Amino acid sequence: MTIIPIQSGASFYLRKGDKLKVTDIKGAQVSDMVLFNARCIKEKISSGKTMDFEESILLSKGNYLWSNRGRKMMEILEDTNGRNDFLLAPCSAETFKIMYGHEGYHPSCHDNLTKNLKDYSIEEDDIPTAFNIFMNVQFDEQGKLSVEKPTSKAGDYVLFEAKMNLIVGLTACSAEDSNGGSFKPIGYEIISAE
Amino acid sequence: MTIIPIQSGASFYLRKGDKLKVTDIKGAQVSDMVLFNARCIKEKISSGKTMDFEESILLSKGNYLWSNRGRKMMEILEDTNGRNDFLLAPCSAETFKIMYGHEGYHPSCHDNLTKNLKDYSIEEDDIPTAFNIFMNVQFDEQGKLSVEKPTSKAGDYVLFEAKMNLIVGLTACSAEDSNGGSFKPIGYEIISAE
Numbered sequence A, B: 001m002t003i004i005p006i007q008s009g010a011s012f013y014l015r016k017g018d019k020l021k022v023t024d025i026k027g028a029q030v031s032d033m034v035l036f037n038a039r040c041i042k043e044k045i046s047s048g049k050t051m052d053f054e055e056s057i058l059l060s061k062g063n064y065l066w067s068n069r070g071r072k073m074m075e076i077l078e079d080t081n082g083r084n085d086f087l088l089a090p091c092s093a094e095t096f097k098i099m100y101g102h103e104g105y106h107p108s109c110h111d112n113l114t115k116n117l118k119d120y121s122i123e124e125d126d127i128p129t130a131f132n133i134f135m136n137v138q139f140d141e142q143g144k145l146s147v148e149k150p151t152s153k154a155g156d157y158v159l160f161e162a163k164m165n166l167i168v169g170l171t172a173c174s175a176e177d178s179n180g181g182s183f184k185p186i187g188y189e190i191i192s193a194e
Helices: A048-055 A091-101 A110-118 B047-053 B093-098 B110-120
Strands: A003-004 A009-014 A017-026 A031-037 A040-044 A064-066 A072-079 A132-135 A134-138 A145-148 A159-164 A166-171 A186-191 B001-005 B010-015 B019-024 B032-035 B041-045 B064-066 B072-079 B131-133 B136-139 B143-146 B157-162 B168-171 B187-191
Touching: A003 A009, A009 A186, A017 A031, A031 A072, A031 A110, A031 B041, A048 A064, A048 B047, A048 B093, A091 A110, A091 B047, A110 A166, A134 B010, A166 A186, B001 B010, B010 B110, B010 B187, B019 B032, B032 B072, B032 B110, B047 B064, B093 B110, B168 B187
Parallel strands: none
Antiparallel strands: A003 A186, A009 A166, A017 A159, A017 A186, A031 A040, A031 A132, A031 A166, A064 A072, A072 A159, A134 A145, B001 B187, B010 B168, B019 B157, B019 B187, B032 B041, B032 B131, B032 B168, B064 B072, B072 B157, B136 B143
């Protein structure tokens, strides 16, 4: 298992058919994931297409993650925790300034995704809304949103299968509120199809 | 008032401070809206940033629409209907194929936004999840989504104010399920700040 240290990120290729296992090593830690078509980075993961085609805000085992071109990018094969978020954008410098009132530099998922994806010619403005693994965003009937401590325990994991050749960006999330107040690492394993 | 004919779209510039009034002329008709910074089209409306910073799935009077750079693009000044959607991507060729089982060409918001924005060097892959004015997407506690007939009546409108110089794409939506089974025009007026 590869370890993503606290408040950092990683990027890698997945071939069609490869499986990706993302593990919450210590529990209550979010991992933001973005996906790009490895052959054309203009095709990327889309929250709007995914919620539209899956007809659900909540996504877990059996659901697919779709691209802006309306094609399947990944399937969720297993999900031992069962709570993920696809509503909220990755935490960014503005998040900490606007939502937390933080001054100065703060590590963020947006920054960590940008840093790790620049070698693939993916620029900051191209980072889409991420699939937020283990993130516990609650909503009420009026649509009011709140970010709660993740329900994931140490060892919980989500197993994905790539449905096309992918560039993947993945983080150990940097936002206090998303992770129950403390930052922890995230683990991932690539199970090759070949 | 400018009329967008059924199953078509429009595009135009808004200056910072200009107001845009989008009117449901006949009732129960959705209008998809996308926004780009007129000075840099890499900055555009973001559902993830908006739901994050507004802390709500539902957006109406008093809410802002935010960009992928975490900046305010528009404020909603008035909303006589009160139900809009920012979860679902604009209907597209894939929507009609996958969700409706439709074969062959079908007009779509994605197609109409692409056609109307190409003169601004905005390409098909750059169309983000739209702010779906008057769209009635219901969700339950489990996050299950359903597209219902809009509650808007003839003459209902939403009034926006531009918070930066904008390129706007706007449609009269082409999807049967989103509009209560029949297609109607959409009206819009630009109230200049100067």
